[in-house]
Amino acid sequence: MAHYSIKELEHLSGIKAHTIRIWEQRYAILSPKRTETNIRFYDDADLKNILNVSLLNERGFKISKIAKMKPDQISAEIMALSEVPGDNQGQVNALIAAMLDLNEEHFEKALNKPILQLGFEQAILQVVYPFLSKIGILWQTNNICPAHEHFVSNLIRQKLIVAIDGQVLAPSATSEKFLLYLPEGELHELALLFMNYLLRARKHHVLYLSQNLPFADLVRAFEYYQPQHIVTVLTSFPERDQVQHYLDKLAQQFHRTRILVYGHQTQYNFLKFPENIKKLQFISEFIDAVSPA
Structure with missing residues (x-):
């Protein structure tokens, strides 16, 4: 099981550690665990939860309302947001959640949406690159294993190869x-x-x-x-x-x-x-x- 510090949740979610603590105390948004030496930590479920909460809060949902929502309600709202063109952060979060679960079907769906909405090049620039940047944080803090890296790399690699193969070679006079x-x-x-x-x-x-x-x-x-x-x-x-x-x-x-x-x-x-x-x-x-x- 992955262990995240509150600072790592801050870096990944964009929510300040101080705010996360307030949400814990006032709304029981998260339930941190403790090690045998009494050090607080968070797990993958907490990370996915704070990513969803931060996205809903950013889109105008009051934290008091989010705290009363059931998990399936939160999932439904997140799914609706991920369908909205231009909601890149929602799509990035969906990729992270699918990666943590090693869920290929969900990862494919989360990757296909921005490609259809933005076109292939902009989807890579606006969604995949920010996603890979967050993956770097997870990797540096030892919260994902090589299996996660291989999982996402191979799926993104397949998309790139298909996109390359689909191009029509038509060099111009300025081609180099x-x-x-x-x-x-x-x-x-x-x-x-x-x-x-x-x-x-x-x-x-x-x-x-x-x-x-x-x-x-x-x-x-x-x-x-x-x-x-x-x-x-x-x-x-x-x-x-x-x-x-x-x-x-x-x-x-x-x-x-x-x-x-x-x-x-x-x-x-x-x-x-x-x-x-x-x-x-x-x-x-x-x-x-x-x-x-």
Whole structure:
């Protein structure tokens, strides 16, 4: 069973810890448990409850009214809100709840709704990225296990692959060639797949080399394909003390090519980026970099 502190509930729900305590005392919204050493904690049911309560409260429901509602009433109201176009937070919360339950049917429904309402690209940007950000909090606090990560990654990956396969290749006069890959040891593919989708949607040529590519194979593919741009995502590899060496190696080997790098391992303040490497802090920067002027 997952254990959440009140500060973790605050980060995930957006409700201040002080407010959560007041709601507990005045309305019995939550029922914190205690460890054998008398430390308060909350479980998955509490997290799902506070996510629902915070969403209803944000949409105008008074906390006193929510406290009197039965669980099935709350679920019905949340379901109605998730049907409303533009209610991104409700859709994010629905994804979190489905993930915690490992419920594929509910996850698929929660993911399909924003895709139908917003279109694929905006659904990823407005719903899936905020969802993955909250997943990061759960992962860092050890409240989800690798099974949860694999569960959501595989379902989102399937959506990305279907969307990529559904695109009609129609390069334009301004189309350029991009080589996309993940370095050896790197297996986190979702961001790179989305970049593949974004490039193809903008009618660029893409050579997609996927995960775990040895550097020698990257060099050979580059010599054959001759792209104007290389794109990679460094989420967990190379390790922290090897990132600068890897960036320098990339820059030197492909010194006439623009290289776009994204991911957690590229965000350290001590890194120095060679002239032909552009660091991307947000996916929106990638969209700007590859969209027609």
